Amino acid sequence: MRQKFKAIILKKLQQRTKEFLAAHEQLKLVAVVGSVGKTSTRNAIAIILRTRLKVLSHEENHNMEVSVPLAIMDIPYPEKVHSVFAWLRVLSTAKKRVREVFPYDVVVIELATDHPGDITAFGEYLNPDISVVTSVAAEHMEYFKTIDAVATEELAVGKFSKLTVINRDDVEGKYAQYLQTDSLDTYGMSGVAEYHFLSEKTAPDGNFEGKLVTPEFGEQQLSLQVIGEQNVKAIVAGALVAAKLGLAAEDIKRGAEAVQPVAGRMQPLRGVLDSLIIDDTYNSSPLAAKAALLTLYSFADRHRVAILGSMNELGDFSKAAHEEVGSACDPTTLDWVITVGDEAERYLAPAARAKGCQVKSFKSAIEAGGFAHSILHVNSVVVVNGSQKGVFTEEAVKVLLHDAAADEAKLVRQSPAWLAKKQAFFSKF
Numbered sequence: 001m002r003q004k005f006k007a008i009i010l011k012k013l014q015q016r017t018k019e020f021l022a023a024h025e026q027l028k029l030v031a032v033v034g035s036v037g038k039t040s041t042r043n044a045i046a047i048i049l050r051t052r053l054k055v056l057s058h059e060e061n062h063n064m065e066v067s068v069p070l071a072i073m074d075i076p077y078p079e080k081v082h083s084v085f086a087w088l089r090v091l092s093t094a095k096k097r098v099r100e101v102f103p104y105d106v107v108v109i110e111l112a113t114d115h116p117g118d119i120t121a122f123g124e125y126l127n128p129d130i131s132v133v134t135s136v137a138a139e140h141m142e143y144f145k146t147i148d149a150v151a152t153e154e155l156a157v158g159k160f161s162k163l164t165v166i167n168r169d170d171v172e173g174k175y176a177q178y179l180q181t182d183s184l185d186t187y188g189m190s191g192v193a194e195y196h197f198l199s200e201k202t203a204p205d206g207n208f209e210g211k212l213v214t215p216e217f218g219e220q221q222l223s224l225q226v227i228g229e230q231n232v233k234a235i236v237a238g239a240l241v242a243a244k245l246g247l248a249a250e251d252i253k254r255g256a257e258a259v260q261p262v263a264g265r266m267q268p269l270r271g272v273l274d275s276l277i278i279d280d281t282y283n284s285s286p287l288a289a290k291a292a293l294l295t296l297y298s299f300a301d302r303h304r305v306a307i308l309g310s311m312n313e314l315g316d317f318s319k320a321a322h323e324e325v326g327s328a329c330d331p332t333t334l335d336w337v338i339t340v341g342d343e344a345e346r347y348l349a350p351a352a353r354a355k356g357c358q359v360k361s362f363k364s365a366i367e368a369g370g371f372a373h374s375i376l377h378v379n380s381v382v383v384v385n386g387s388q389k390g391v392f393t394e395e396a397v398k399v400l401l402h403d404a405a406a407d408e409a410k411l412v413r414q415s416p417a418w419l420a421k422k423q424a425f426f427s428k429f
Contacts, residue, residue, distance in 0.1 A: 309386020326351025369399030
């Protein structure tokens with residue numbers, strides 16, 4: 001009965017969303033899809049667009065099918081999710097939204113997928129003005145089985161989008177066969193993409209300086225406040241979307257230079273002994289972990305430590321994926337590799353040792369953080385990466401913070417509900 005009611009609510013909300021978008025023809029809809037980098041990209045797009053436009057972009061993501069209609073129509077997610085009356089009130093609000101004046105120019109949303117067909121289903125009621133594909137990489141492999149299946153899923157957004165935007169760096173060209181659209185633009189860190197960033201130098205704190213290159217405005221000098229190429233790519237995507245929606249060059253520059261990392265996604269934090277902690281703990285994949293390592297390697301003449309947690313949702317790809325990340329660990333630039341979780345210990349750690357790295361493995365992120373604390377130097381840089389379920393490497397970050405009282409709130413999964421879950425998990429060790 002509950003599943004039947006959920007299906008009815010979802011169908012009605014999708015219909016209301018379709019009616020809402022038809023009634024607000026001037027409203028622009030920007031969708032972000034991809035295996036990795038959706039939230040950072042959505043954040044960068046919203047910040048840049050806000051220099052000139054009124055933008056709705058919800059921070060919360062409940063990862064449920066009903067989340068998208070609610071996010072588009074700016075309807076709060078009900079606190080009592082199992083209450084029939086709460087959802088009836090949601091439907092009533094949705095009906096009003098169709099008739100009401102909507103105070104935004106643009107809505108920026110993430111479209112997530114857990115199973116084959118999820119992205120295509122959004123096309124039944126959405127027709128985004130611009131859809132951005134951030135990456136194609138291993139995700140939910142217990143369901144997708146192959147990377148080609150992932151590519152087919154993520155690129156399906158092109159079938160129902162007016163313009164599709166592809167990250168040329170993280171979507172391999174061989175997957176173009178799965179893209180069904182006549183309207184396409186690309187972005188990235190190299191000149192093969194129409195919109196790209198030419199990095200000229202990296203500041204001592206890891207931030208980037210260089211030129212943003214766009215067909216509309218040529219070269220623009222930018223000084224960015226982000227660490228890691230993955231965050232720079234998100235900014236380039238934001239600049240592309242802004243240019244397509246008519247923003248001026250000065251608006252794009254001002255917005256791009258205001259973008260800062262999202263919590264748990266290559267966020268710099270001050271650690272003990274004035275070390276630098278790069279918090280990349282929101283979730284992990286081979287693509288994200290290797291990108292985090294490349295960022296760590298860019299800090300020359302520093303004591304470098306990588307804390308790498310197990311990567312979830314990889315199915316039969318888990319062994320190969322963890323070995324891939326372990327093989328990317330460079331003993332000439334890494335002083336320590338610290339792993340967290342069973343899969344990382346079983347597959348990633350041996351691969352890193354085979355490369356010649358100094359490796360220490362732990363079941364618990366708290367223990368890993370304690371060990372990292374004991375080996376830190378004044379000039380240490382630590383990147384912390386890992387998935388959520390059964391890993392929670394943000395708790396290793398917590399042990400390393402210079403001012404935990406001030407900075408714990410900047411970490412991911414710190415709500416009372418999450419803390420209770422983690423307390424139950426860590427009590428096993």
